[in-house]
Amino acid sequence: MVPITTPDLILFTIHAALKASHSIKKGIADGIRQKSIVLPLPDFDAMVRETTIEFYFQKEGKKYVSQIPDLQKLQEKAQTSILNPSEIKRYRAYYNAFKKNEFDATSIISYFSIKNLHREGNPPSLLSLIAGNLVSTGIEFYQFFPEKIHPNHFTSKALIGFMQGLDQIPFSEGNFDQKALAEAFFPNLFVGISEWVEQSEASIKWHPKTTQFVQEVTKGIGEELLADPTSEKSRWGPLLFQSFLSNASTYLQTNTEDKLVKELAGLTLSLLEEKTILSPSGLDHIIRSTLSFSGQVLHDHPTVSPKLKNWLADLFKKLSKNPIFHPALLPQVIGTILETGGTSLAEKWKQSPRATRDFLIAFFESNGQLIKNIPKDGWPQKEDFLKIIQKGLLHGLSLSSTLSNKELTEALLTFQNDSKGSEASIYPMWSISLDAMQHYQMHFNQAMPGYVFQTLFQYWLSFESLFWVMPKQKSKAFIKTLCQYYYNEIYAHSPIEEGKCREIMEKITQFMLAQQQPFTMKSPHEIIKQLEIQ
Amino acid sequence: MKTYTTILGFLLLTACGGFKELQNAQDHFSKAASIELQNQFDPQNISLDHPDNWYQLAYSNVKKALQNTPSLERDSLLGMAYSLKALCEWKLQKYQLAEISRKAALNRIKTANRNYALMTALPDLIHMDVTTAALKQTFLNINPQGEQIIHFFQTYFPEGKQWKHIKNAMLQTPDEKATLIYLVQAQLSGLKGWSDALDGLKQYMDAGNSYPLILREIFANQYQQYLEEKGTVMDFLRQDPSLVELFNYWNTLLL
Numbered sequence: 001m002v003p004i005t006t007p008d009l010i011l012f013t014i015h016a017a018l019k020a021s022h023s024i025k026k027g028i029a030d031g032i033r034q035k036s037i038v039l040p041l042p043d044f045d046a047m048v049r050e051t052t053i054e055f056y057f058q059k060e061g062k063k064y065v066s067q068i069p070d071l072q073k074l075q076e077k078a079q080t081s082i083l084n085p086s087e088i089k090r091y092r093a094y095y096n097a098f099k100k101n102e103f104d105a106t107s108i109i110s111y112f113s114i115k116n117l118h119r120e121g122n123p124p125s126l127l128s129l130i131a132g133n134l135v136s137t138g139i140e141f142y143q144f145f146p147e148k149i150h151p152n153h154f155t156s157k158a159l160i161g162f163m164q165g166l167d168q169i170p171f172s173e174g175n176f177d178q179k180a181l182a183e184a185f186f187p188n189l190f191v192g193i194s195e196w197v198e199q200s201e202a203s204i205k206w207h208p209k210t211t212q213f214v215q216e217v218t219k220g221i222g223e224e225l226l227a228d229p230t231s232e233k234s235r236w237g238p239l240l241f242q243s244f245l246s247n248a249s250t251y252l253q254t255n256t257e258d259k260l261v262k263e264l265a266g267l268t269l270s271l272l273e274e275k276t277i278l279s280p281s282g283l284d285h286i287i288r289s290t291l292s293f294s295g296q297v298l299h300d301h302p303t304v305s306p307k308l309k310n311w312l313a314d315l316f317k318k319l320s321k322n323p324i325f326h327p328a329l330l331p332q333v334i335g336t337i338l339e340t341g342g343t344s345l346a347e348k349w350k351q352s353p354r355a356t357r358d359f360l361i362a363f364f365e366s367n368g369q370l371i372k373n374i375p376k377d378g379w380p381q382k383e384d385f386l387k388i389i390q391k392g393l394l395h396g397l398s399l400s401s402t403l404s405n406k407e408l409t410e411a412l413l414t415f416q417n418d419s420k421g422s423e424a425s426i427y428p429m430w431s432i433s434l435d436a437m438q439h440y441q442m443h444f445n446q447a448m449p450g451y452v453f454q455t456l457f458q459y460w461l462s463f464e465s466l467f468w469v470m471p472k473q474k475s476k477a478f479i480k481t482l483c484q485y486y487y488n489e490i491y492a493h494s495p496i497e498e499g500k501c502r503e504i505m506e507k508i509t510q511f512m513l514a515q516q517q518p519f520t521m522k523s524p525h526e527i528i529k530q531l532e533i534q
Numbered sequence: 535m536k537t538y539t540t541i542l543g544f545l546l547l548t549a550c551g552g553f554k555e556l557q558n559a560q561d562h563f564s565k566a567a568s569i570e571l572q573n574q575f576d577p578q579n580i581s582l583d584h585p586d587n588w589y590q591l592a593y594s595n596v597k598k599a600l601q602n603t604p605s606l607e608r609d610s611l612l613g614m615a616y617s618l619k620a621l622c623e624w625k626l627q628k629y630q631l632a633e634i635s636r637k638a639a640l641n642r643i644k645t646a647n648r649n650y651a652l653m654t655a656l657p658d659l660i661h662m663d664v665t666t667a668a669l670k671q672t673f674l675n676i677n678p679q680g681e682q683i684i685h686f687f688q689t690y691f692p693e694g695k696q697w698k699h700i701k702n703a704m705l706q707t708p709d710e711k712a713t714l715i716y717l718v719q720a721q722l723s724g725l726k727g728w729s730d731a732l733d734g735l736k737q738y739m740d741a742g743n744s745y746p747l748i749l750r751e752i753f754a755n756q757y758q759q760y761l762e763e764k765g766t767v768m769d770f771l772r773q774d775p776s777l778v779e780l781f782n783y784w785n786t787l788l789l
Contacts, residue, residue, distance in 0.1 A: 028553045029553065029609035029610065029611055031557075032553060032556055032557055032560065032611060032614065033610070033611060033614055035557075035560055036564075037560050037563055037564045037567070037618075038563070038564040038565075038567040038568050038571070039567060039621075039652070039716050040566070040567040040570045040571060040585075040621075040625060041570075041571065041574065041719060041720055041723045042659050042662035042663050042666065042720060042723045042724065042727075043662070043663050043666045043667075043723075044574065044662075044666060044723040044724075044726040044727055045666075045726065045727075045730055046574055046575065046577050046726075046787065047577075048786065048787055049729065049730055049733035049789065050733060050737065051729075051732060051733035051736045051737070051789055052729065052733065052787070052788065052789045055789060078740075079740075080740060081740050081741070081742065082737055082740050082741050099786055108575050108779055108780060108783055109568070109571045109572060109575055111712070111715050111716070111719065111780065112567065112571055112716060112719075113564070114648055114712045114713055114716055116614070116647050116648045116649055183561075
């Protein structure tokens, strides 16, 4: 930047500043001029008077009078004298019962929020409602960084997308909850975007469609939020928005249609209705994986977005109601499914969304038995659990390529009903894992360091290809033997430090895999001897 | 750049001070009105928050905004500011000040918009409040005198002269539906006062008091005029299916 050193430049700077100041001021002034205000009525008493009731029963409500002796008596008295308080009470009750009184106070009050000027034709938008707030917020935020609101700066592009999105959100001007929320929420969102861009400036790769992406996300969040303006979703809005922006490139690289983004933004926000306990990382995981998965599905089938959105909503809903998941884990489970499944899942979805959903549901229900057996005091950690899901899902998907969806679903559901039944062998990883858990629990007490379990599990996954072709009974024998080896060796060296433990287990595992037929070995000590573990 | 931004920041901070006060005044006024409407239309759920506190706050905001009159004038916001001031003064029962502000607003509003209609109608809105206060004073009196009642009707419901300001405002804003609906409802509020006054008169006569015979005549005449006025206003609601709730509400309440 050239330093200001000459009178001309100084004058130019002042002129430019005045011009900018004028434009911004004009924006605020327009916002104020057009803003709706609620107009009060003159004072009036909302109580129905006796004469009103009397005249009603003289004319429209005459037919009721002859049917009810008490009312008849009251009506006769009201016409010639005044009623006592008890009679007035009954008289009003009859009126309220017979006179159609169909109105809703909240709805009526909505008629009193009135703009100073109306745009012909178009319904009012959120943007027009909160333009003044946005401008004043923008001034506060950017008054010392005006270069960021240059049209070519991506801050400016993000904000344009945001405001274009706002401009397309219809809303009821008279709904005070919506108005209050909008006026409080969207300027905050504006600040949220600005802060995010500022923090991520160095790492952002601006895609030509990003402005539209931001626009659709804004619409999705805005519409979902305003549909239920009293909810706590507003707390999540800025975070959700930032997460979408952060993961935009995941989607933009593959997708050919943008409207789904809006649906996904709304859908993600609606997950909060399920009372899911979301953490920022969980939310981010869902968004990243959903965008990635949707991008893959839509890459070849750009027109299926409504179907996909409904599918995701259905899946989220069903999984969130599954009692085997701790709610705090659900977002990451969903994220893991969609990320791990990747192309295979997307392909499967393209063939049959319904069967894919059924497969996933059955997959998780079948794992319920395993999860129930996991000790509550620490293992497996969340990461281990997600690894189980990843591995299992990949196997499930590979199986599903050879079995029909119906066969697979039936098999998995059978496994759910009887996890030790012969049908369970169709899904050996999980069946055997269940057995393994039982063995571990028998052999290792809870004083066993956590890393032993983690290491066990890590190596356990190495066996999956072996288990895959192994009859169930042999698998169980294998597990039993292996567990004994681990148990004997680890305790033989107890106390043992972590590195040594891992080393021992790795050797045993490799040896077992190399043997191919470990089931014939009768003595663990014999193997240990061969391994020469010292 | 630093110089530029400093200048810009300075200009904005100094120039927009009045705007912020005006925005606050709008928000506080809306808040007050919302509470008041809630109390009027849903008396079972009276708010503990008193609308006058918010009207007072809005009034204070708009007076501060008006300390920066040249800036408001340059941005054509002076009419808005005076309108809001007049509305606050109406609700805070500072009727004489409201009239001064109203005239100031009308002098500066250049188009027939919501504010213009409101300022045109304001004398009637104020008159309705004054009428309601007088109504309570006249009929809540334990032993109202016939002369007092006669005086009340002659003063507040003179024959053929109801709400000319509101009607004038409606003629000037024929395309502003939301504003028209508001003005119709303002008339209905006034009609409710009239309806209550007729009820008070009838109750007075039915109570067995000895009263001047002219009261019967007053009742008959006033009731007839009331029905004509009510018919016109209710027709406005009846003709628009989207206003059925409003129609039902007032139809239940009015004589």
